[in-house]
Amino acid sequence: FLRRMIDQTLIEQEAKKAGVGVAAVKDEDAMAMIRDMLEKNNVSMQTYLKKLAAEGNTLENVKKEIKGQILRMRLLRREVQSRILITDEEIGQYYDQPRQDYEGKEAVHIKQIFLPAPAQADKMTRERIKNQARELHQRILNGERFEMLAAQYSKGPAAAEGGDIGFVERGIIVPEVEKEAFSLPVGQISNVIETDLGYHILAVVDKRGAGLKPLPAVRDEIKAKIEDEKVAKKYDEWIDGIRKKSFIDVRL
Template sequence: MTVYKRFLRMIALPCALIVMLVGCSESSDYVAKVEGELILQTELDEALRNQYGAEVLDTLINNKIVEMEAKKEGITVSDETIQTEYDELVESYGGEDAVQDVLEENGLTIDSVKDNIRMYQLTKDVIAASIEIADEEVAQYFTDNKDSYGQAEQVVASHIQLEDEAAAKEVLAKVQAGEDFAELAQSFSLDVDTSDEGGDLGYISRGQMDESFEEVVFSLEKGAVSEVVQTAEGYHIIKVTSKVPAEEAVFDDVKEEVYATMLEERVSEAYTSWLTEKKEQYEIKTK
């Protein structure tokens, strides 16, 4: 799961509760009926406050401290930064529609998510201002995690998935006779997610596919077509359209990325102690 997916799930409950608790109505409008008996808005408000009030209040206090510290340090978060983070969140979910579904499930809006992105970034920036990471530490982190920054071997491939071996052999014969692979995938493949795209699976890394499929797809040369391959999902004919060789990472090329990763980790580690220290410096009264 990506950082942004974790972030959205992390803020979903607190944000939704803040909206409900802080924006509670004081009217006696009802929110439900059971056999004609009313459940009032004020009853819902009271139940939410009793169950979640302390948690939400603590979140609001923490946010206020962060904002006050940011003001002292002259730290702000630009609209461009918020939009960039939001765009990456959307991309990690596979598009606006997928994000909108998650928002609706959790009673959130795009504005509320962007506000939480602002607070999340503001918190990071405020704590980061007190963290120093030496160049030697960055270099050592890179050495210890070098594999994760390199380019893993990848294959770009397409496939045609059939239900049984006999049908797969018939289609393979058509491929071998020179018929267009993409058109055959559109006509015969059972994989509805890729058939319209001519069977295109995109970039494949090791560990993504069935072991039998993976063994074949990484052994094929560019432009080659496999024999019939059996997996748990059926029978496949695979065509490799491109190959990306493994490439070792160069420190100077990824130095900034390594630093950003380290800073994120240090901020996360420091958050609780930083907040505890700041709470001792502020006069906080709850009612």
């Protein structure tokens, strides 16, 4: 903890020398990061403020800490990241290492219309929902767009995107739906599939087989990994150099 505090102070000093002080980081930047964090965790600002108060902390302290993080990243880009070069040869060598990270699994790209009907629902309710699913299925067969019906009626994931779930591998979705998805040809519409969750209608968009992903497909991913490794190494060298040339007076 003490080392982290010292490093943060040294970084702030270096930032000032480089003309990138904490004052240059706007409150709006810190608040944007806080709001993004809360949104991802489905936490309201009011709940978060209460939590901070219970911990004896304040929003101002959090903003100050985040400003320090933003400052560190800006300085990192300026002093470290901008000096990093990644060659095609390095990417190729990384790709030729043990390749389990790039072994693609069999997957199917599906769109789904899902009408929930819990198993504990009474028989009449399930039958009503099943009939609704059958009607939607028939409308698709009659030429209505799957995406429009999914957006209007589906209660499943990605309904707003026309039910487009994207590629899914085996073992991800419920067995009954998985069996149908992987057995149907591309371009086909499934029958109504009944599960304990409800009723599903699938559209199979595309399929891909298992095997090694080609280099172009994973090039950006590999480049990012190499960059992360180089940045971490360069940062350690950079901060170590700053420590060595700085006078640190620790008073406990």
